[in-house]
Amino acid sequence: MRRFIVIGHRAITSADFKLDDLCGSTGRLDILLRCVNSAFFLSHGIRRDVEITLMLLGEPNPPKTIRINGSEVKYLNPDERSTAALIRNALLQKGEGERKCSPGIFVSERSYEEVLSNISKESKVYYLKEEGEDIRKVPLGQDVTFVLGDDQDLTAVEEEILMRYEPKKLSLGPMSYHADHCVTVVNNELDRR
Amino acid sequence: MRRFIVIGHRAITSADFKLDDLCGSTGRLDILLRCVNSAFFLSHGIRRDVEITLMLLGEPNPPKTIRINGSEVKYLNPDERSTAALIRNALLQKGEGERKCSPGIFVSERSYEEVLSNISKESKVYYLKEEGEDIRKVPLGQDVTFVLGDDQDLTAVEEEILMRYEPKKLSLGPMSYHADHCVTVVNNELDRR
Numbered sequence: 001m002r003r004f005i006v007i008g009h010r011a012i013t014s015a016d017f018k019l020d021d022l023c024g025s026t027g028r029l030d031i032l033l034r035c036v037n038s039a040f041f042l043s044h045g046i047r048r049d050v051e052i053t054l055m056l057l058g059e060p061n062p063p064k065t066i067r068i069n070g071s072e073v074k075y076l077n078p079d080e081r082s083t084a085a086l087i088r089n090a091l092l093q094k095g096e097g098e099r100k101c102s103p104g105i106f107v108s109e110r111s112y113e114e115v116l117s118n119i120s121k122e123s124k125v126y127y128l129k130e131e132g133e134d135i136r137k138v139p140l141g142q143d144v145t146f147v148l149g150d151d152q153d154l155t156a157v158e159e160e161i162l163m164r165y166e167p168k169k170l171s172l173g174p175m176s177y178h179a180d181h182c183v184t185v186v187n188n189e190l191d192r193r
Numbered sequence: 194m195r196r197f198i199v200i201g202h203r204a205i206t207s208a209d210f211k212l213d214d215l216c217g218s219t220g221r222l223d224i225l226l227r228c229v230n231s232a233f234f235l236s237h238g239i240r241r242d243v244e245i246t247l248m249l250l251g252e253p254n255p256p257k258t259i260r261i262n263g264s265e266v267k268y269l270n271p272d273e274r275s276t277a278a279l280i281r282n283a284l285l286q287k288g289e290g291e292r293k294c295s296p297g298i299f300v301s302e303r304s305y306e307e308v309l310s311n312i313s314k315e316s317k318v319y320y321l322k323e324e325g326e327d328i329r330k331v332p333l334g335q336d337v338t339f340v341l342g343d344d345q346d347l348t349a350v351e352e353e354i355l356m357r358y359e360p361k362k363l364s365l366g367p368m369s370y371h372a373d374h375c376v377t378v379v380n381n382e383l384d385r386r
Contacts, residue, residue, distance in 0.1 A: 020213065023272040030272045037227075038377075043344070043369035078371065079216040079223045080273050151236070173384045176236035178271065184231075184377045191366045 002190060003123065003145040004039050004052045004183055005115060008032045009152045011056040013064040015091040019081050027058035029087065031150045033080045034180035038187065040070055041078050047187070054087075055112050065110040066090050073104025113161050119145050125167040127154075128182050132169030135189050146170075146186055148179050195383060196316065196338040197232050197245045197376055198308060201225045202345045204249040206257040208284040212274050220251035222280065224343045226273045227373035231380065233263055234271050240380070247280070248305050258303040259283050266297025306354050312338050318360040320347075321375050325362030328382050339363075339379055341372050 010027035022030040032054045039052040048071045056064040066087060068076075075086065090101040098108035110118070119125070124141045128148040147154075147162055154162065172185045203220035215223040225247045232245040241264045249257040259280060261269075268279065283294040291301035303311070312318070317334045321341040340347075340355055347355065365378045 020274070023270055023275065034230075034271070038374065041371050041374070043371060077216055078227070081213070082216065173381050175384045177381075178234050178236060181231065181234070181377045181381075184374045185381050188366050188370075188374075188378050188381075191368045 001123070001143050002047075002050045002187070003119065004035065004050070004186075005055065005145065005147045006032055006035045006052065006150065006179055006183075007055045007112065007148070007154060007158060008057060008150045009155075010058040011054070011150070012058050013056045013061040013091065014059075015088045017084075017088065019084050019088070022080055022084050026084075028150055029056070029084065030080060031179055032056075033083045033087070034178070035183050036068060036076070036083050037078050037080075038180040038183035040068075040073070040076060046070055046073060046076065050187075052183075053115055055115065056091075057112075063109060063111055064091060065108045065115060067098070067106040067108070069104045069106070071104070075102060076104075112158060116147075116161065116165060119165075125162070125165040127162060127167040127169050128172065128186070129169040130171055130176055132171040135170045135172055135186070138168065138170060140190060140193055144190070146183075148182055150179055194316070194336050195240075195243045195380070196312065197228065197243070197379075198248065198338065198340045199225055199228045199245065199343065199372055199376075200248045200305065200341070200347060200351060201250060201343045202348075203251040204247070204343070205251050206249045206254040206284065207252075208281045210277075210281065212277050212281070215273055215277050219277075220249075221343055222249070222277065223273060224372055225249075226276045226280070227371070228376050229261060229269070229276050230271050230273075231373040231376035233261075233266070233269060239263055239266060239269065243380075246308055248308065249284075250305075256302060256304055257284060258301045258308060260291070260299045260301070262297045262299070264297070268295060269297075305351060309340075309354065309358060312358075318355070318358040320355060320360040320362050321365065321379070322362040323364055323369055325364040328363045328365055328379070331361065331363060333383060333386055337383070339376075341375055343372055 050070040090107040243263040283300040
């Protein structure tokens with residue numbers, strides 16, 4: 001299993017946003033939408049061995065945690081708008097605990113700390129970070145979890161929580177990339193192992 | 194200079210499309226929009242050494258050829274919708290020859306054949322193809338041109354024209370990727386050289 005956890009520091013936590021203004025009015029939810037595309041899409045299908053968790057931490061009701069599981073997901077298209085509609089639908093679901101919103105898409109109020117604690121002990125945790133070791137030179141397991149921020153680095157507190165899992169810091173190259181491009185490069189590297 | 198030429202086999206060639214339905218009503222222009230994002234965006238800016246040429250070959254007025262030059266481009270945002278608006282604006286420009294539509298964005302009626310013949314002789318041409326040689330094992334120059342299709346392979350005729358430039362066929366790994374993911378992986382590889 002490949003897992004990606006993407007932290008949307010200001011990502012909107014209500015369904016009260018317009019699909020016509022994803023870049024401006026959603027606390028950069030657009031970045032997370034592109035990460036979903038990068039996580040799942042292959043030329044001829046969906047990656048069934050991938051799971052992504054989007055941590056929406058913006059106003060008005062943080063946290064909202066959206067988990068998308070590739071082995072079950074349906075109705076996923078590669079464009080930003082249709083994925084935004086799926087997320088908006090998830091944000092409308094009332095209830096307690098983790099709720100299924102549509103096939104393979106789940107919403108909860110799990111905190112970042114809880115999300116990390118729910119990852120299986122077998123999964124090796126990696127932290128994408130410019131000063132990390134080159135991903136190409138590091139042995140990677142079969143069960144892997146990658147944690148990354150949206151357009152903002154992890155806060156000191158988020159980093160401190162992550163450090164409890166002794167993540168290996170990995171770099172993807174000499175440049176600093178958008179989160180969705182990071183997911184694409186990681187998937188490519190894992191495909192080659 | 195890094196150049197990407199992306200062939201949109203059915204991409205719409207009039208401005209008569211809705212920004213709300215990029216996936217459904219534009220002949221998969223959405224794929225080309227995502228290639229623009231992958232070609233140019235870095236975490237903290239735009240890649241100034243990149244140029245992308247989008248070949249729009251769908252109805253009603255093919256070809257429409259949109260060239261975006263990173264050294265001049267302005268008003269480019271990472272989301273699909275705003276890039277679509279820039280392309281739509283380009284498709285509205287009447288005239289002859291190559292016309293500037295907005296800073297760094299140009300439109301023309303150049304054919305695929307003409308586009309290829311306009312590439313400088315110094316530029317090494319690469320053809321992204323599943324059965325090609327592994328990109329990681331191939332020396333790449335400073336002046337490089339990558340040709341790729343949208344969600345469809347190059348036609349036999351397109352391939353034949355390309356072969357005149359003796360392109361090296363390159364593969365990005367064992368899986369087949371969306372065009373925009375290919376651009377991201379190529380950029381990452383070039384960043385590492």
